[in-house]
Amino acid sequence: MTQDEVVAEFRAAGALLEGHFILSSGLRSPIFLQKMFIFQDPVRTARLCKALAEKAEAAFGKIDYVVSPAVGGIVPGYETARQLGAMAVFVEREGGTFQLRRGFTIPPEAKVLMVEDIITTGLSSRECLASIAEHTSNVVGAACLIDRSNGKADLGVPLVALARLDIPAYPADALPPELAALPPVKPGSRSIQGVKA
Ligand SMILES: O=P(O)(O)OC[C@H]1O[C@H](OP(=O)(O)OP(=O)(O)O)[C@H](O)[C@@H]1O
Ligand SMILES: O=C(O)c1cc(=O)[nH]c(=O)[nH]1
Numbered sequence: 119m120t121q122d123e124v125v126a127e128f129r130a131a132g133a134l135l136e137g138h139f140i141l142s143s144g145l146r147s148p149i150f151l152q153k154m155f156i157f158q159d160p161v162r163t164a165r166l167c168k169a170l171a172e173k174a175e176a177a178f179g180k181i182d183y184v185v186s187p188a189v190g191g192i193v194p195g196y197e198t199a200r201q202l203g204a205m206a207v208f209v210e211r212e213g214g215t216f217q218l219r220r221g222f223t224i225p226p227e228a229k230v231l232m233v234e235d236i237i238t239t240g241l242s243s244r245e246c247l248a249s250i251a252e253h254t255s256n257v258v259g260a261a262c263l264i265d266r267s268n269g270k271a272d273l274g275v276p277l278v279a280l281a282r283l284d285i286p287a288y289p290a291d292a293l294p295p296e297l298a299a300l301p302p303v304k305p306g307s308r309s310i311q312g313v314k315a
């Protein structure tokens with residue numbers, strides 16, 4: 119799947135939102151990729167995650183476990199794992215920190231892929247990888263649908279992305295006037311889980 123085809127899937131799903139958004143990192147952006155508009159359509163999700171699974175397998179070889187950060191990572195993590203013939207588990211915030219809960223375990227010999235939905239600064243991905251590191255050192259890499267940092271986010275492990283886009287994001291005190299003129303909205307879940315943006 120080409121980068122243009124990935125963007126076309128987001129556009130067709132109505133997932134390319136324009137406005138003034140407060141991102142999980144606290145950065146502000148005129149564009150928000152509402153991945154849940156992708157994930158509400160299982161057929162579209164399967165198309166994207168099949169392509170992601172193929173790219174991840176080509177880069178990292180056989181993968182046994184996919185681990186993703188809740189909430190946004192759960193659906194693409196599950197579907198990518200299904201396409202890979204791997205297991206799918208997720209980490210979720212407990213007291214603000216990602217933890218493997220619900221009795222999930224990762225066998226020490228399992229080759230692990232971290233799957234994220236969207237990457238902006240890479241903070242959520244790094245937090246997810248840190249929580250995985252408490253269970254295994256067998257992480258082969260990471261994969262995401264869209265890396266909106268255009269390759270600038272450093273996860274500390276190799277990353278494959280279905281699309282790399284350069285989408286502007288600004289600190290709150292450095293907004294361009296046209297963005298500052300719009301009322302900000304905060305679509306993500308980090309702040310409602312008691313984690314400082
Ligand atoms: O690269 P980053 O700067 O960390 O931003 C990307 C993260 O932000 C979103 O999650 P969010 O915390 O908004 O919660 P969600 O997964 O519940 O949507 C998205 O799902 C990524 O996890
Ligand atoms: O950085 C984020 O929080 C973020 C950006 C984006 O486009 N989509 C999303 O779900 N989260």
Ligand SMILES: [Mg+2]
Pocket residue numbers: 187188189190191242
């Ligand atoms: Mg997330």
